[in-house]
Amino acid sequence: MSLNPRGRLNWWMGAVASVSLLGACGAPDERAGDALESNETVQDAVAGDVAVKLSVEKSSLAARDNVLVSVTMTNVSSRAVRLLKWNTPVDGLKEDLFKVTANGISAEYNGRHYKWAAPQATDYLNLAPGESVSSKVDLASVYDLSKTGTYDISFASAAHDGVSELSSNSLTVFIEGRPFVSPEAEAAPGTVNAMALSTANCTSSRVTSVTTAFNSAKTYANSAVTYLGGTPSATTRYTTWFGTYSSSGWSTIKTHFTSIKSAFDTKSVIVDCGCTDSAYAYVYKNSPYRIYVCNAFWSAPNTGTDSKAGTLIHEMSHFTVVADTDDHAYGQTAAKNLAKSSPTNARDNADSHEYFAENTPSLP
Amino acid sequence: MATTLECALSAPKTVKAGEPVEVVFRLTNPTAKPLYVLDWHTPLEGLLNDIFQITRDGTELSYAGPMLKRGNPGADDYVAVAPGASVEGRVNVALAYDFTQPGRYRIAFRGRLMDVATQQAEVPHTLDGFRELPVKCPEVETSVLAP
Numbered sequence A: 001m002s003l004n005p006r007g008r009l010n011w012w013m014g015a016v017a018s019v020s021l022l023g024a025c026g027a028p029d030e031r032a033g034d035a036l037e038s039n040e041t042v043q044d045a046v047a048g049d050v051a052v053k054l055s056v057e058k059s060s061l062a063a064r065d066n067v068l069v070s071v072t073m074t075n076v077s078s079r080a081v082r083l084l085k086w087n088t089p090v091d092g093l094k095e096d097l098f099k100v101t102a103n104g105i106s107a108e109y110n111g112r113h114y115k116w117a118a119p120q121a122t123d124y125l126n127l128a129p130g131e132s133v134s135s136k137v138d139l140a141s142v143y144d145l146s147k148t149g150t151y152d153i154s155f156a157s158a159a160h161d162g163v164s165e166l167s168s169n170s171l172t173v174f175i176e177g178r179p180f181v182s183p184e185a186e187a188a189p190g191t192v193n194a195m196a197l198s199t200a201n202c203t204s205s206r207v208t209s210v211t212t213a214f215n216s217a218k219t220y221a222n223s224a225v226t227y228l229g230g231t232p233s234a235t236t237r238y239t240t241w242f243g244t245y246s247s248s249g250w251s252t253i254k255t256h257f258t259s260i261k262s263a264f265d266t267k268s269v270i271v272d273c274g275c276t277d278s279a280y281a282y283v284y285k286n287s288p289y290r291i292y293v294c295n296a297f298w299s300a301p302n303t304g305t306d307s308k309a310g311t312l313i314h315e316m317s318h319f320t321v322v323a324d325t326d327d328h329a330y331g332q333t334a335a336k337n338l339a340k341s342s343p344t345n346a347r348d349n350a351d352s353h354e355y356f357a358e359n360t361p362s363l364p
Numbered sequence B: 001m002a003t004t005l006e007c008a009l010s011a012p013k014t015v016k017a018g019e020p021v022e023v024v025f026r027l028t029n030p031t032a033k034p035l036y037v038l039d040w041h042t043p044l045e046g047l048l049n050d051i052f053q054i055t056r057d058g059t060e061l062s063y064a065g066p067m068l069k070r071g072n073p074g075a076d077d078y079v080a081v082a083p084g085a086s087v088e089g090r091v092n093v094a095l096a097y098d099f100t101q102p103g104r105y106r107i108a109f110r111g112r113l114m115d116v117a118t119q120q121a122e123v124p125h126t127l128d129g130f131r132e133l134p135v136k137c138p139e140v141e142t143s144v145l146a147p
């Protein structure tokens, strides 16, 4: 468990798409309906009629875990009662039904809000005396749990058309922060264009900007492959970024850029705009070809030093199946120093590949 | 006075496969002046790069966590370490390295601080002005038992 006290980027969440709300276990309508002739004989539940019990399987959840809360509603009265389904999680969460707080601060509800019409009979969940209905909901898909910390979770549906408030026990769960990704955004097909680039969580203006950068990154990769296809020698461009010339070193870099070019040309690359960290971008090495772009990316120029296109080259080089590079040094000064002190590490350094590709200012 | 920081790692002696493997990274300032340590590439910021070298029964594990490209740091990327004081970061390395197989794991911090400043007014340095400081943290061993 990360105990990152400042709640910055917690990566192990970002890659996992939240599963959306799980429906009720079984079909509560039918079970309840068997015991009851019609809704006319069933009264609206009032406070105290229905006990709500919350539980979680684990009290400590890593950022990659869903926050699955089981909600069991039991009719503890001696008569049949009914609840409006939208005040319960039986058909998924359609209202802000939970109180989710960390250190007294409420987590924002990002789920749906419906404007309900007058309820029909089918909008009610009927519970015979003693009957229970359980549902599981993934709170991470509707509440913003981006802060790492100890959360208090309780059920607190608002009074609605005469149905009294339901309340529950309070759970205490340690939750590692994770960026909030709306299930709707994940479910959307995203924008796919002819170059096998797709985007996720990007506004339309960002899609435009990512598409331009992607094209420029392809141009960079092509130019690098062309350059490295020339006669190997101790050129200024090579030695500046990768240090002392050797034919095997040149060949390694040529292989890297051939893979980078091939990935841009032939793979389904996803650029995800969901990151709000101050960094440029990140990837998971073993999860090609999804590239998360962050705040610094948006203020970078399209091409040139530390540009959007260069950042895409940097990130593409990290994937294990591409060039499996690491981050030994950041920035041009450190990358140049690395070329002098350790050509081996320079050949394994993502920024060195980026600067070689950007070639700004242009070196022969 | 030489700028120096002492480093220590600790990890549970044994864990069951599938459980978290929490590694504590502690930096201690033995000097008489405060030091300002960039938390990048250290557990002080979590686990955002391949900062550990981990072997299981001698075989190196690959890193499955994120790789971040960064620009210039901000002042809040630095952690102040008072004279004689320590700072700690804890990470669950099982989130980024595969600890699911039983065996003997050796965990080593790759061993450098990207930037350390001696004056608060200096931070944040730009990438060009980093003063790297190697640190030596003795490696630790954890045994993962079948669940």
Ligand SMILES: [Zn+2]
Binding pocket: A314, A315, A318, A326, A327, A350, A351, B067, B068, B069
């Ligand atoms: Zn990187």
